[in-house]
Amino acid sequence: MKPVFMTYTKKDLINLAVCMVLSVLIIPTFIKTEYWYTSILIPWLCLALATIGQQIVMGYTGQLALGAAGFMAAGAFAMFNLILRVPELGFIGSLAVSGLIAAAFGILFGLPSLKVRGIYLMVATLASQFFIIWMIDKFGWFKNYDSSGIITAQDIVILGKPFTTPLAMYFVCLAVTAVLTLLAMNMARGSTGRNWMAVRDMDIAAESMGVSLLKTKVQAFAISAFYCGVAGALFAFCYLKSLEPVAFDIKLSFKILFMCILGGLGTINGAFIGAAFILLFPVLLNSVGNNVFHGAIDATIISSIEQVIFGLLMIIFMIYEPLGMAKLWENLKQKLSLRLQSSSIKNLKSSVSKNLK
Amino acid sequence: MIDELLFFMEVLVGGLLAGTMYSLVALGFVLIFKASATFNFSQGAMVFFSVLAFCGFMQDFNIPFVLAFILAALLMVVVGLCTERLVLRPLMNASEDTVLMATIGLGYVLEGLAQAAWGVEVRRLDLGIGDFPVPWIADNLKLFISALDITAGLVAAIMIIGLFLLFKYTKIGLGLRAVADDAGAASSIGIPLKHIMLLVWSAAGVVALVAGMMWGARAGVQFALVDLALKALPVLIIGGFSSIPGAIVGGLIIGAVEKILEVYIGPFFGGAIEGWAPYVLAIFFLLYRPEGLFGEKIIRRV
Numbered sequence: 001m002k003p004v005f006m007t008y009t010k011k012d013l014i015n016l017a018v019c020m021v022l023s024v025l026i027i028p029t030f031i032k033t034e035y036w037y038t039s040i041l042i043p044w045l046c047l048a049l050a051t052i053g054q055q056i057v058m059g060y061t062g063q064l065a066l067g068a069a070g071f072m073a074a075g076a077f078a079m080f081n082l083i084l085r086v087p088e089l090g091f092i093g094s095l096a097v098s099g100l101i102a103a104a105f106g107i108l109f110g111l112p113s114l115k116v117r118g119i120y121l122m123v124a125t126l127a128s129q130f131f132i133i134w135m136i137d138k139f140g141w142f143k144n145y146d147s148s149g150i151i152t153a154q155d156i157v158i159l160g161k162p163f164t165t166p167l168a169m170y171f172v173c174l175a176v177t178a179v180l181t182l183l184a185m186n187m188a189r190g191s192t193g194r195n196w197m198a199v200r201d202m203d204i205a206a207e208s209m210g211v212s213l214l215k216t217k218v219q220a221f222a223i224s225a226f227y228c229g230v231a232g233a234l235f236a237f238c239y240l241k242s243l244e245p246v247a248f249d250i251k252l253s254f255k256i257l258f259m260c261i262l263g264g265l266g267t268i269n270g271a272f273i274g275a276a277f278i279l280l281f282p283v284l285l286n287s288v289g290n291n292v293f294h295g296a297i298d299a300t301i302i303s304s305i306e307q308v309i310f311g312l313l314m315i316i317f318m319i320y321e322p323l324g325m326a327k328l329w330e331n332l333k334q335k336l337s338l339r340l341q342s343s344s345i346k347n348l349k350s351s352v353s354k355n356l357k
Numbered sequence: 358m359i360d361e362l363l364f365f366m367e368v369l370v371g372g373l374l375a376g377t378m379y380s381l382v383a384l385g386f387v388l389i390f391k392a393s394a395t396f397n398f399s400q401g402a403m404v405f406f407s408v409l410a411f412c413g414f415m416q417d418f419n420i421p422f423v424l425a426f427i428l429a430a431l432l433m434v435v436v437g438l439c440t441e442r443l444v445l446r447p448l449m450n451a452s453e454d455t456v457l458m459a460t461i462g463l464g465y466v467l468e469g470l471a472q473a474a475w476g477v478e479v480r481r482l483d484l485g486i487g488d489f490p491v492p493w494i495a496d497n498l499k500l501f502i503s504a505l506d507i508t509a510g511l512v513a514a515i516m517i518i519g520l521f522l523l524f525k526y527t528k529i530g531l532g533l534r535a536v537a538d539d540a541g542a543a544s545s546i547g548i549p550l551k552h553i554m555l556l557v558w559s560a561a562g563v564v565a566l567v568a569g570m571m572w573g574a575r576a577g578v579q580f581a582l583v584d585l586a587l588k589a590l591p592v593l594i595i596g597g598f599s600s601i602p603g604a605i606v607g608g609l610i611i612g613a614v615e616k617i618l619e620v621y622i623g624p625f626f627g628g629a630i631e632g633w634a635p636y637v638l639a640i641f642f643l644l645y646r647p648e649g650l651f652g653e654k655i656i657r658r659v
Contacts, residue, residue: 062454122590126636127639138629308465311464318448
């Protein structure tokens with residue numbers, strides 16, 4: 001099939017310009033505290049990238065997968081070993097190759113998706129999660145025979161220049177995320193994404209229309225794992241600054257699943273909204289606990305409350321708006337533009353009637 | 358030679374008995390799947406929630422064992438009631454995947470509530486049954502088998518026989534099977550769907566409580582129970598989602614295989630292959646027999 005390329009509308013270009021100005025000019029000039037970069041913006045970008053990976057396989061292709069953190073671990077440790085053993089590749093080269101290594105795992109563990117779906121597939125992807133973490137944990141080679149369990153990540157050096165300040169790392173994450181997000185949008189709107197969505201909506205019908213299930217599903221898993229792998233590498237090198245398999249356990253997979261679902265299945269901006277929500281909500285809750293109740297509530301209770309609220313939100317969204325926050329945002333925009341339109345029509349009418357008089 | 362054989366037998370029997378613990382968790386999944394064709398991902402959280410409540414009643418309020426058990430069981434009925442009313446009924450016509458995601462949310466709610474109410478520290482649960490080899494068996498058969506394992510096996514057997522009889526020979530069981538087959542048709546001939554759902558969720562809650570007590574007596578009542586309960590998923594895949602005997606056989610297979618692999622192959626890879634071996638086994642089953650050993654063949658219409 002001939003690939004179909006999307007054309008950019010004026011609105012897309014405006015959106016892109018706004019995002020770029022906001023992230024490149026406005027954020028660095030107004031936000032000076034390191035805390036914002038190291039604890040919020042950098043993890044947000046990394047997790048949003050991983051959530052895009054989850055979106056591709058779950059939101060666009062409709063395959064219930066629960067192993068994002070496993071692929072992230074694969075990417076992170078591949079990155080560590082590549083920088084250690086093949087320094088000629090450089091940072092960006094290693095990042096790309098570690099994404100590809102994660103993609104290879106994605107293909108391997110995505111193969112069961114050809115036969116099964118739903119909860120069955122979820123179990124198969126859980127295998128990838130546990131297997132990858134176990135493999136990294138048990139074979140010393142991956143950790144360079146470090147016995148302490150936690151390895152410090154190497155410094156980021158691109159073209160001979162060190163990127164070690166929070167701001168510089170933010171820009172590294174931003175650049176990678178921006179490029180990959182654009183790519184994901186192109187794929188989602190082009191023929192690749194059409195095939196994914198056809199498989200999601202009715203795989204048997206898609207197959208009878210000539211969409212190869214094998215190719216589409218494996219492609220979705222590979223690309224998803226690539227995104228997760230790159231995100232994992234960035235997560236380890238820019239945010240955690242250390243590598244340990246425990247950081248990529250099943251809890252992180254669930255977190256990414258929540259970001260994906262609450263943000264809105266089958267949307268790219270939903271990935272960013274969902275990641276921001278899941279990251280910022282605990283921060284907000286903690287500050288409420290500290291400032292309103294002055295630490296009267298135990299920290300463990302707060303984290304339990306946070307869990308309850310995430311769970312409740314999940315149920316509420318499933319009942320009332322299965323398409324998540326991205327859809328709410330869309331509805332809001334539509335309402336606003338309708339109101340604007342109706343008021344501008346009123347203005348027009350009144351001016352016309354004035355002129356007639 | 359005879360020693361090796363004995364050792365193998367010991368590993369096998371130990372694995373099989375440990376497997377009955379997985380079966381107990383899987384049983385709760387099967388009950389709900391059988392009656393409503395929904396996959397209840399929160400079963401693991403229910404195990405954690407119910408047994409933590411049980412411990413809380415017993416240790417914080419000094420309520421005697423039997424009364425605490427009844428209270429915890431009643432609490433699970435209330436949870437079932439709320440779930441049916443607030444989660445399942447609004448999602449009556451939603452797709453399977455949507456309901457599954459909602460139950461993931463429900464699991465989060467239950468885990469959070471349990472920890473907010475009863476704390477996060479590991480609690481010890483003493484059932485009065487020691488986790489040590491039974492002397493009589495050790496002396497006469499030269500096998501070291503834990504008393505707790507045998508109890509779990511017996512409890513599992515009793516529950517399974519009870520549930521099997523319930524499903525097969527009572528009017529309620531007939532209603533349950535009718536609802537599982539076609540909820541719409543069942544309700545149109547006057548089977549009270551609400552009551553059936555409530556009954557099933559309560560039964561699953563009590564099964565979760567019993568499973569949690571067995572697990573808790575061995576490993577302490579702690580959050581890790583939720584992860585352990587995830588292992589019931591490969592059990593279900595091997596046994597089939599809608600079959601009670603399947604849950605048992607699946608649990609036994611997983612228990613035995615993971616122990617044997619761990620003991621005989623594990624040392625070559627640094628151990629802890631129990632963590633993923635059940636899932637990989639499940640993948641092989643999915644590739645060759647997706648409906649499981651006892652499940653009904655899945656037929657999808659376009």
